[in-house]
Amino acid sequence: MNSSDRGPGWTPEKRLDGKVAVVIGAGQSPGEGFGNGRATAMRFAREGARVLAVDRNIESAEETAALIRGEGFEAVAFAADVTRESELHQAMLDARQRWGSLDILHNNVGVSLGGGDADLMDLTEERFDNVCRINLRGTIFACKHAVSIMREQRSGVIVNVSSAAAVGKYPYAAYKATKAGVIAFTEQLALQNASFGIRANCILPGLIATPMAVDTRVREWNQPREQVEAERNAKVPLGRQGTGWDVANTALFLASDEANFITGISVLVDGGRVLNRI
Template structure:
């Protein structure tokens, strides 16, 4: 995959990943690989970053057009990608995804669980449906994918790597009524640690990335509602919260994902890698 062929299609700041052979030939399955807007999402950036590192990418998303958009970006830059539409919290659909991947490629080297929802609701006003939905998407979905990926990784030479995307809200109060989101992602954190420890001696590594304040389409849409469409005010206030003085973006999370999947991280498992510009230390 050629990085320069992405120019004009997605934003490529200086910290966007370069081409490399760190993951050459690896099969990387990314759940939640689409983007809900014009700004690069965490999942889309992860798919592109894995491809830039030489991996073959399977882009899975609830919406076919979003999965295909990500796969098209990878292919346009000379990479290899397969798009699959699936609901990540539906066991039968997740099984279908893995059947397709194994029929096509024969193995799975990297699983990247990026799906998530963040409904805002105060506890006293929250519906049971809101709570259940958060756990279905943020905890059940990565469990379903991880279980199937794990079974295949244990059966194949070389093992594999599982990376789950959490949130800084799972370890610190974010100042927003995110109880269901925070609790379900905290569950994902502990699931990741358990996954890592059960399989550390079996060739499997599992870690979670814990992002802080990021500039993505999903976040922008939520902030537009909170700030009455004043994106500059929203950006300024969020940047002021971060010790580094600016918010991160999807590439920051994607870079962490490539590192954790690479040989350079061979001795890292069961770790919660915080990518938040120091935000969580200020809130400690």
């Protein structure tokens, strides 16, 4: 990997040195660029964390782990479907058994159009339930099994990825509702686990140029990629979409000791777009 692929803000500071991190959704959809989960897994590893790269697509998870190992850092791929609690449980146990602890859980899972989301009038029970199982239930049960270990340790950090859609305009019902649920759940998680030394925070990405966001819309809307990207860029006050590295850098801060007095917050990473919601 050349220096241009490192992403902005790369440093050799080792802010997560010796930590064990489980990144759920560490693979990514086919397409151009880096997804939020892959970028975060790589960012954590570059800062010294040993990373369990979890994804239902083991080939994609292995691609992420291979990129990390190719840079000289430590990562192992693990297959788990977030709709299956037992597989999430096994992921947490594997990290602890492999490296002795579970210090960071990063939940980067979410589907909208790709999961069948739609305008309320077009939404079906099956499609709603599918989005809910992935976006909300998957996050909650991953946290359940991470918290079990973290309470024993009396330490740990959880970073859940919600969405700016939860607090701003968004046309599809299930994604907005479930991502708002992730915020509420993270606040509860932070409050109920602070006495155990566990912190929990939320990231709310806005329009990020990831394969899942852009390439899915290119396919669903049958539009040229350049048109989709131009329309998304135009909606952001800073004049461009974000990248997976913008989300990864925020996750790194929240997971690091630099944020050791921060819990229960939701951080917008949206280039100011939520300011245009009215």
